[in-house]
Amino acid sequence: MQDKMQNKMKKLLHWVNGIKLRYKLAIIYSLFCFLPVMLLFLLSFLQMRSIIGDKEKMNLQSYLQQSVSSMDRTLDGYNSLSDYIAFDRTLAEVFSMEYGTPYEQYEQLTQKVDPILRSSSYFHGGMQRITIYTDNGMVKHDTTVAPVSEIEETDWYQKTLEHPGINWFVNYQEKTLFSARKLAFSGAREGVNILYMDVDYQKLFTPYAETLISECGLYITDQEGKLVFEESRFSGKNQNYDLTYSEFLEQRDRGSTDYTILCEQSNTTGWTVWLYQPVGLAGEAMRPIVVMAGVTILICIFAAVLAYFITSGMVSGRIERLTCLMQEVQEGSMDMQVGSDDRDEIGMLYRGFGSMMKRIRTLINEVYLGKITQKEAELKALQAQINPHFLYNTLSLINWKALAAGEEDISRMTLAMSTFYRTALNRGRNVLQVEAELSNTRAYLEIQSMLHDGDFDYEIEVQPEILQCESLNLILQPLVENAIHHGIEEKTDGRGKISVRGWKEDNCVWFMVEDNGVGMEQKVADKILTMESKGYGVRNVDERIRLCYGEKYAMKVESVVGKGTKMTIHFPAKQLVDIQKSQSS
Template structure:
């Protein structure tokens, strides 16, 4: 795996490696900060939700307690009412007084309390006195003695809340009251007040945030007093499981939940609130989205900054690499400019110094080579004594004229012109006119000796005559055309050599073309690279490049049909 990763990195370009390194270094802290922010926000939301649900549970508890206090106050209005106490303790001797107490006080009073508390489903006084039963208000105590809660209520002072068979009620014995002289009023202790209420009214103010969750009110025996869900099998099973669970985070049937429980004062009841944990942290999704968006924006900004920084550095490397490629392709005279002072700048400066030194060495080598070639040419020229040669040729021409041999005279005259322009008084620079005369003289001699076996066509632009060039450039081309072109012609037609010269902007272009058999492709590539025994084409090309630069020289081209074409390109310059 490490080897594959290393191989992958080795194949990347430096710019890609640089950006990848910056991204990795930058993304890691962003991811760490993002994860830390997410978990901190999640923890904060959990604590905030826990506090919110705890407040809601407190609200429920206070609401339940308030409603219970309301009914306990109602019970106090009955238990401690002197008239009610008197009616319960009085032994009526006639039914008329009983009728008056029941109809003028007890019934209106209890009706008033029932109307003020419409959620009261039953209000009854169970008595052991001689009073007759009167609707639901007055009943014999024998009706409740067999009930389970009766034995407990005898021991209660005041009232106590009970839950039985889905019924919620409070009950309590009537206390003893004393007259103003502190003598006890005879009241039976077997008088019990019973008030049954709609248990849903205790939870009338359930907060909306808890309506979608589980809320249970359970008594000391584990029986459900209230549930905001239908008490089906699943709800009953859930209620049974939470009673053995600790407050806080818990897991029920694999579901993570948050449970809050709180005891109801003066009762053995416990209020349970159960909230799925996913509902608490569901808002964390928005935090995750916000975190990802912020991280994405930061990453985009970072990528832009990294790209700008990387480009500023890579651009200089690309420029340096481009200079090196141009130098590799032969463009050695480069203008290398650099203003930076970092490591890349130092590398660029050193490359510039190296190219400058290479150019100095090349120029020195070129100069030495030019000096060597010119020395060889001068040595060749020095073998000929101009005055002796010219005098001899003049004498031969005089003898030919006396003998009326015009052909010999013409050949001698051409030979004289040829050597005069070739030697050029020892100067390497000659006018274009004299170079053309040199070629014409050479061709006149060749035509004479070959019996005019081929034709010569001149296409010279007269504008070029005023400019200068290196001597002995065209003659080797014409000699090569005669020797390897015209002399090897086998198709039976007459040979033709065409010499052209044209002015192109700041350059002069010469061409020598023949209609011989042409040059083989493999031989074509060797003519300018392989040295020959004499003053060949490679030597001509080297002389031009040494004097005028690498942009000028000799080229050999393939032509349509038979023959070959050699072109010389030199700069336009005055003699």
């Protein structure tokens, strides 16, 4: 991380060094007179926009809460009336009596039931009808009493029986609203008694239509998301902001930033009241502030441009030449010779810049050549640890003995080891064909599969067109080894699998080694290629590729806990024959 920060700082310094001195001075003057004013107005604008936006949202939320509270108070009044009727002893007595003649029943209904239900409707505005449906044998009486058979086929009747308490039902198309509940009169005969209360739909929702804030839309939905009520109020020029219910649902579900959408739930019915307002219309109050800020910014820009022209006339030819040299350095030219015989401050800049360039070239050569030498020495030291001829002869003898004894597994492992070490040593060379590198990897996987009793699967899939391309020696085996030891061996559930894939893309050879092991957190994976990692094999592969081909060919490590790890490398696609010819020439 520290190296990345240093590289970014160097790039920034190179960019700054590439700007002409006249522009630097002009920028400094402009910033001192322009930036503070612009920042002040920008902060004021953002603060004002935030305050106005929050206030607008608070107003909408306050309106929404008040309207829902008003609706709940009205519905609570109807619910209280329903409770009053449900627990009325007089009604319980009437519906529990045995009647000898229809006249006795008629007398009880007219003298007791009608006054209670009709007075309740009278004293509660918006109540259109109260009816008790019963199956105790009573005949229909006006609008107050009716047999249950009239409602048995309705959907709301079944829901009322299944859900005790007060149930509210609404039909948006027919604009009807009513509550229903099952009555359990104390002492009444066993049977079904349903209290039906029909409420004026328009009267309940009229306050929304009358008090809705301008340039807003409103929807009320029940627990199942069905539409209960809708209203919108947009002026003529803003009618295109009005949303149909399906358009509103789309905006709501995708978290639209074009509309401010608020909601409040009714505690009485469980309905949800949705209020939406276009964000652009909500910021109308910001238009004067935007105009003022724009004018101020234009004035500051004019002042900065004026300062630029004044300062640009103060530069000299020597400064121009020095800045051109810096620009060349920024573009990658590091071989220039810079010097000056002048003894003034500008001459000192020339000499200092020339000395700096010499030092940079020296350090680059020392570090680059030193790293390449170090890596080649490390690889050759590793290869030199094994006597190739002795090893091959020994493995050949073991293979012959195994075949003679009928031990095919031992023979197969011996052949795999012979293939692995033959390609790994590669006669001391650091470069080989992709086909040989894949042969080495396949042999290593075969050996590991036998060592692990075949506990994991592996596959190697490569495009034929890359088989003759150049590859550094031993760049896949450390990645496969890391996948086995840190991914597959620690996996406790399921069967492990390692995939090696190779392809050609953008004139580069690409390899990916992937496992389905235990994985790791991405922040841990990012440290594998740094000095903080305890392992060396994977980091060595990354360093060798970057040293031989450049920093842009760095390895990429991706990992997810519980899913596995994926390592990807790539390098230029070059035919090994072409490279050998160019080296010999």
